[in-house]
Amino acid sequence: MAVRVGEWFCAGVVRGTHGLRGDLKVRPVTDDSASLLEAGELEFRKADGTATRQVPVRSSLHKGDVLLRLKGLEHIDEVQHLVGSEVYMPYRDLPDLEEDEFYWYQLEGLRVLDRTRGELGTLEEMFTTPAHDIYVVQGPYGEVLIPVVEQMIVRVDLVAGCIEVDLPEGLVPGSDEV
Known part of the structure; x- marks a missing residue:
């Protein structure tokens, strides 16, 4: 059986930026997943092993991606370094499912x-x-x-x-x- 490693799971990957105000385009790991919209905190992990935690202040669905705006990062230049990062969120932020549904x-x-x-x-x-x-x-x-x-x-x-x-x-x- 799959075991949770820690309290965080990979919910998506940053594919790029959107606009000049620092929105990130995140491709969810699971198609049609809206879990990222519920996250109160996110962790961005780069390929080199570095990680940074951020608080989303705005999130929305857009053409299969999730657009995220992060607290204190309001310009494209401030988020460009996050492109390519995996986006992790805590299990505790997942919305409750119906009885016959599973993550x-x-x-x-x-x-x-x-x-x-x-x-x-x-x-x-x-x-x-x-x-x-x-x-x-x-x-x-x-x-x-x-x-x-x-x-x-x-x-x-x-x-x-x-x-x-x-x-x-x-x-x-x-x-x-x-």
Whole structure:
């Protein structure tokens, strides 16, 4: 099961600046994520290992990015050095989810068990399509792509560290049907 490292997680990457007033364009790690809009504090980590904490004073969604303005940094020249940084936020700032919703950090690394075939492997990635999310599972059947739809996801058990699925024939490459 995925373990939280510290109290911060990577929520995005600074892609550039926007305008002259020091707004940063941040690409969220997860498509369509609005978590950055809720952050009360952010940490910018550069490739060289240096980090700086900042307080956002303004945030908004803009063409798939999050625009951030930081307290005390109100000109493009004052934020240019942050371009390319990873943006971290504290877990405590994540908004509450509905009962049947989960954050990626909670799901990454879970074992995936199919009702017919048994263990399919470990949930390694997720990506979004116009119709729904797709889980990418690596295991004994190779890579298995699982549409995240109610008909296929039976239950998620964070305590047991597994996701139970019920996949139709043909979705698992090389599997023998029972």
